Structure formats: C-alpha cells, structure tokens
Amino acid sequence: MTESGVTERISARWKASEASFARFLAWIDDGRESDGAEYLALRNRLVAYFERKGCDIPDELADETLERVNRRLDEVGQIDTETPAKFCYITAKFVFLEYLRSGRRREDGVDPADLERLRTGDELDDSDRKEKLSVCLDRCLSGLAEDDRTMIVGYYVGERRTKIDHRRSLAERLGISANALAIRACRIRDKLEACIRNCSNDVK
Amino acid sequence: MNNEEISQKEIRDLLTGRLDESTTDRLDELSVTSPEFAERVAAERYEMIDDWVAGRTDGDEKAAIEALLARSPTLREKVEISRTLTAAAPRAVVVERSAEPSFFSRLFGGGMPRLAYGFAGLAVLIGIAGLAAFLLRRDGTVEISQTDPPVVSSPSVSPVEQTQTPASSPSMETVNTPTPTPASTESPRPSPTPTRRSPVEFVAIMLAPPTRGSTSMRSVKIDENTKFLNLTLQTEAPSSSRYSVEIGDASGAADWRSPVVRGKSANGRTSVSVRVPASRLKKGIRSVRLLDANTESEIVDEHLLRIER
Helix, strand or coil: HHHHHHHHHHHHCCCCCCCHHHHHHHHHHHCCCCCCCCHHHHHHHHHHHHHHCCCHHHHHHHHHHHHHHHCCCCCCHHCCCCCCHHHHHHHHHHHHHHHHHHCCCCCCCCCCCHHHHHHHHHCCCCHHHHHHHHHHHHHHHHHHHHHHHHHHHHCCCCCCCHHHHCCCCHHHCCCCHHHHHHHHHHHHHHHHHHHHHHHHHHCC | CCHCCCCCCHHHHHHHHCCCHHHHHHHHHHHHHHHHHHHHHHHHHHHHHCCCCCCCCCCHHHHHHHHHHHHHHHHHHHHHHHHHHHHHHHHHHHHHHHHCCCCCHHHHHHCHHHHHHHHHHHHHHHHHHHHHHHHHCCCCCCCCCCCCCEEEECCCCHHHHHCCCCCCCCCCCCCCCCCCHHHCCCCCCEEEEEEEECCCEEEEEEECCHCCCCCCEEEECCCCCCCCEEEEEECCCCCCCEEEEEEEECCCEEEEEEECCCEEEEECEEEEEEEEEHCCCCCCEEEEEEEECCCCEEEEEEEEEEEEE
C-alpha cells in the first residue's frame, strides 16, 4: 500500500490529534518505522480474531480496540507490555467480552437444510447470482498477476489424491514447504475474494 | 508456545472452537501477536471451508463448522466463493490458455515491445513456411487441422516409421507426421492429382514442463483410425531417473500406465516418450502424470489433457 493510501485509510478512522496518532504508530512499530504498515497488519489480525469469535462487526471492534489502546497511551504516556501487539490482544479480549454482554451478537439460526444447499450450491435459486459469481471470478482471475493466477488455479485443480500430489509437486517446483504454499495461496485468495466481493456489488 | 510447535489439527480445532479455554486463549493471543501464525490460521480457514464444501468433514468437526456457518455471513460468503473457485479451476485453466493474446494481437497491440514481437513473429513464420515447404516437397499433401494446437495430419503412417518434428511452440505441438515410403524420399514430387487419404494411425504430442505453462490444457483428437498416441513429456527433472507415465482421471485413478522408461536429455531438458494405445484413452479431461519409477508413485509433473473423440 502506498504511503498516501495508508495515511488516507488511517486518518479516515481516527479522531485523535495528529501528534497523538503519530506517537501511537511509532509505539506499534516498536522501533521498526513501518510507515503505518504494522498498524494495518495488526488491525487485520484483530479483525480476523473478532471474525473467528463470531462477531458480526469485526472491523468496528478492531477499530474500537485500537482506539482504546491509543487513548490509554495518551493518558499514561507509556505502556509497560511485552509487545504492543500483546497489549492490543488483552484489550481486544475486553472489547469482545463487552460485545457479548451488549447482546449485539446475533444468531442467524440457519436451517441445516439451508446449509446443505449452501454446500452444494443449490441454495442459489437465483441463477443470476451464480452467473455473477462466475463472471466475477473470471474477471478477478484475469486481474491477478500471471504467476499468482497460475498458482491459484493450479492450487485448486484436481480432487483428493491428485490435488494433494499436485500441491506437493507445486511446492517442490517453487522450492517451498507445503505450509508456505498454503500461505501463499491464502494471500492470493484474500485478494481474489476481496475482488469478487467488490465485483459482485458492481455487476448488475 | 511458538508458531512451529502448533499442529495443523490444533489450528483446525481453534477454528472450530474445540479447544479448551486456556489453549484457545494462548492461540488467540498468538494469532494477534504473530503475523506468521495469523497467516497459518487464515490459510487453514480456507482449507476448512474447502473441506466442508467438498464433503471431507464429518462428525464433530462438521457439526462445529456448520455452527460457525450458521452465525457467520462472512463464512457463508467464503463458502460460495470456494465452491465457485473449485468448480471453475479446470475451466479457468482452459480459459487462461485460450485468453492468451494471439500472435497478431501481440504483434499489433498491447503494451509489449512490438519490435521484439515483430522479429519473433517473423522468425516463427519463416519456420512454419519452411516446415510446410519441407512437408509439401516430401509428400505433397499437407492438411492443417482447425484444432488447437495445430495438427499436421498425413496419409497412412506406420508407427515404427514416425519422425517427430521439433515443436515450434514452447508448450506443446501435435504433429501427425507423413511418412513416405523409402522410395518416395528420392522420387520426384508426386503429381498434383488428388490422392485418397489414408487414415491417420498415430498422433504425437509434446508437453513442456509445467513451470512453462502446464496449467494450460491442450487437446488432442483421437479418431477411430488412430492407433497410438505418442506422448513426449519434457521435464526439468534429471534424465538419469527412471520414469513411468500414467493417464487417468482427477481422482488419481489410472486408465493406463506405461512401463518404466528412461529420460533422454537434450537442450537442457529431459524428455520422456511413451506410446499410448488409443483404445486406452478415454474421452474428456484426463490427467497425465509423470511418475518417478524409483518411488512408484511420486508425481514429478502433472498435466491436463483433453481427449477428443
């Protein structure tokens, strides 16, 4: 992400003074000068944490967490902690408990039969939705760098043993472990999913 | 507890809420404090969803995943995308190949260095013209098929008399080579009067190493008179190894497997050639696997090939 992109995103969320926020970024960087990248990475990890906990507003909760930590830093000037990320995690736990107590967490109560239809694809009675996803996938795959496209398509080709063997072979060719391959595929899939999400909102 | 000490199963159990409170807390903390562990968790979540979509989960795990899905619209959206991606991957392979810019579009458009393509194109055209002239001179009957890749078919050939023309494409060429009778190579060019075409008896195909585009799927047409598919797999693995070639479906079931063969080294690559009886080639998308014969089942390379009949 560019410097302006980072600044733009952060400032859109943040209400504290520029000096306060700059000090907060430096504290999170923990001496590394990441230019905001460490803040965004930490925020993403907090979002994933809240998502995993079944929160339906994970972005808001991650921002709430970071805002509280920033405020605390402003108040006390210095926070004694093993690492800034650890302090953020401790704060996130409190935010999560408060969220649970607030009763904002809702259970959709999806019927098991609906889940089976979701699994098989039969839930998409609206064939337009299927078509839209398919169009968006093609479009988003085309937008990937060639190496990424080749890798993600290769990663999902095949079934069962073939898929396993194929991935092992892919990892060997790239000279990386199976874990590293999965993580690389995950990064590409993150991009792909974000693209498909945006695309399916745009495609009429 | 650090990232390396945590097993894939523990991560899966974390995701499905099947760990005790203390372990959950430790792993949750690590997922926020360690970027590496956070990535492993994210990757495992995709695997979990893919497994559920593919019906590879059961019992407690399946129930736990479905409980998560029931309350998470985000996860349900991921399921949709997983299903679309899994279903589309083989198709994407085809699309990717067919969407490659044509020679002419590369020459006249796009952001590529046009002059370089111009020279490359000229060289290819000269090569094709030379090949065509060579074949015409030898036989007088050249037919270019409309299939992709280009197929040069010929009058009847004997499998033992085949000669394989070097592929002009780095990925693959299919060449049905005309084989004249010994006398005809020295005789004057045949008269231009129409001759009855005999059926093609074999098709030759060459597949380049996967790293050079094996996710592209190519086709080969097997007609009722074709007796063999002469298959050459190029690989970057060493020529000293012993290989076998297996053709089968995506699940790993084999339609046919070759005897053990040795690779031949040329131009920095190893080629492994086998002859597949046409009767063993099933219609549709097949997986062509180059196996390391020393380890019996180690897949060295894998290609997708569409068999048309």
